[in-house]
Amino acid sequence: MTAEDFSILALTVRVAVLSTLLILPVGVACGWGLARWRGPGRTLVETLLSLPLVLPPTAVGLLLLEALRRTGAVGRLLDRAGVEILFTWKAVVLAAAVMSFPFLVRLSRTAFEEIDPRLLSMARSLGSSPTAAFRRVALPLAWRGVLAGTLLAFSRALGEFGATILVAGSIPGRTETLALAIFRRTHIGQDTSAMRLVAVTVVLAFGAVWTTEILTRRRGRRTSV
Amino acid sequence: MNVTLAPLLAIFGLITLGTAAPAAAPPLLVFGAASLTESLQDIGRTFEAKTAQKVDFSFGASSDLARQVEAGAPADVFFSADTAKMDALEKGGLVRKSDRREFLSNALVVVVPKASTAAIASARDLVALPRIALADPTAVPVGIYTKKWLTAEGVWDALAPKIVPTLDVRAALAAVAGGDIPAGIVYRTDAATSKDVRVAFTVTNGPTITYSVAPLTGSKHLPAAAAFVAFVDSREGRVVFERRGFIVRP
Numbered sequence A: 001m002t003a004e005d006f007s008i009l010a011l012t013v014r015v016a017v018l019s020t021l022l023i024l025p026v027g028v029a030c031g032w033g034l035a036r037w038r039g040p041g042r043t044l045v046e047t048l049l050s051l052p053l054v055l056p057p058t059a060v061g062l063l064l065l066e067a068l069r070r071t072g073a074v075g076r077l078l079d080r081a082g083v084e085i086l087f088t089w090k091a092v093v094l095a096a097a098v099m100s101f102p103f104l105v106r107l108s109r110t111a112f113e114e115i116d117p118r119l120l121s122m123a124r125s126l127g128s129s130p131t132a133a134f135r136r137v138a139l140p141l142a143w144r145g146v147l148a149g150t151l152l153a154f155s156r157a158l159g160e161f162g163a164t165i166l167v168a169g170s171i172p173g174r175t176e177t178l179a180l181a182i183f184r185r186t187h188i189g190q191d192t193s194a195m196r197l198v199a200v201t202v203v204l205a206f207g208a209v210w211t212t213e214i215l216t217r218r219r220g221r222r223t224s225v
Numbered sequence B: 001m002n003v004t005l006a007p008l009l010a011i012f013g014l015i016t017l018g019t020a021a022p023a024a025a026p027p028l029l030v031f032g033a034a035s036l037t038e039s040l041q042d043i044g045r046t047f048e049a050k051t052a053q054k055v056d057f058s059f060g061a062s063s064d065l066a067r068q069v070e071a072g073a074p075a076d077v078f079f080s081a082d083t084a085k086m087d088a089l090e091k092g093g094l095v096r097k098s099d100r101r102e103f104l105s106n107a108l109v110v111v112v113p114k115a116s117t118a119a120i121a122s123a124r125d126l127v128a129l130p131r132i133a134l135a136d137p138t139a140v141p142v143g144i145y146t147k148k149w150l151t152a153e154g155v156w157d158a159l160a161p162k163i164v165p166t167l168d169v170r171a172a173l174a175a176v177a178g179g180d181i182p183a184g185i186v187y188r189t190d191a192a193t194s195k196d197v198r199v200a201f202t203v204t205n206g207p208t209i210t211y212s213v214a215p216l217t218g219s220k221h222l223p224a225a226a227a228f229v230a231f232v233d234s235r236e237g238r239v240v241f242e243r244r245g246f247i248v249r250p
Helices: A003-036 A042-054 A057-068 A073-081 A089-113 A117-125 A130-159 A162-168 A178-187 A191-224 B002-019 B034-051 B062-071 B084-091 B123-128 B141-152 B156-162 B169-177 B222-232 B235-243
Strands: B028-033 B055-060 B077-080 B108-113 B132-135 B163-166 B184-187 B197-202 B212-215
Touching: A003 A042, A003 A089, A003 A130, A003 A178, A003 A191, A042 A057, A042 A089, A057 A073, A057 A089, A057 A162, A089 A130, A089 A162, A117 A130, A130 A178, A130 A191, A162 A178, A178 A191, A178 B169, B028 B034, B028 B062, B028 B222, B034 B055, B034 B169, B034 B222, B034 B235, B055 B062, B062 B077, B062 B084, B077 B084, B077 B222, B084 B141, B084 B212, B108 B141, B108 B169, B123 B141, B123 B156, B132 B141, B132 B169, B141 B156, B141 B184, B156 B163, B163 B169, B169 B184, B169 B197, B212 B222, B222 B235
Parallel strands: B028 B055, B028 B077, B132 B163, B132 B184
Antiparallel strands: B077 B212, B108 B184, B108 B197
């Protein structure tokens, strides 16, 4: 591995960690909300939140690009505030966050739904505030699903490509993650060095999935006892 | 309260850590046409050694890079393979007319895989080929130049269905070098970077190719950006382009 390969790996991991941290509070809150809420608009909200999961990533990327570009709705405000997002590492984080968000929401929602609602009612009747009930009853019971969702979102963030290339370009040393570098190297004919990065991603992906498996399995055994 | 705030604080901490500017002058970001890759890297190294100003590059199709600049990419210098992309940026106020330097030119060539025996003596001979790799002729400068040439030769309509559009000139070169596509049209200087292709034909009656380079008005390091552009156009910079096979105009 060359120094360049290492810096690409470092950038990729850093971006995936940041994006996962960024969506963690919101994603868990959404999962919790959707699990508890029985209102009429629930399916609509759920569907909307899951869109990045089924839309082509490039479609999501273009929507983000249009919103954030200098002349776009959000872009104009950001420009005035002097905040640069597009084609910087922040755009890479944003694209990864948006694309991996549904994984976290769906998995944590399922985990929260599996909790016996009576346990929560009990906590509330024993004087717990809603936040305390969430923190001391719901989260300890659902952490396995939340963690699985977090790790899955992280894995998804590691490999994001379609939305990223549109909002962040593929600027070596600045916005170029593993997925982008593999593409760029292949398309200029440097297949061998691209293959080296493929090997890195295989190791990385293996680690992420392995960790998810181990963590969730161990917990599963404990509950069945 | 503390529990909910902790992760948020961690995020802001990480983000601010990430944005904290290093003590040295931040590196310039130069967006360059893919065909300029080796030349600009050479010039960048010399510039760094002389000025201690680091230069980062992003190479790609000029059309794609111009689009990124228009969307707000934080580039300091743009080096386009044509003048049209620069005109568009100038119209948008992203480049100043007086800052543009247009001294560099190139030539189109037809490349075939090294082992290929294909003989091409004119544009008409391309019609016999099943597929031709070409950077997207609707947007990328080299594709547009090529389309103009082939249209003037009267063979564009016959060739259009055979064109395999690529993202930039280097992708067309790679497709031919890999032996996947029997021919491609690239710049003479691109052909020279690959050991796996052979120049089968050099275009002598094509449209005039003119590169254009300028600092971007949105740059946060305008003096350094202007200095780099001046260096690229200096005797020292021009020699590098000449050595790589570009046509350097006086």
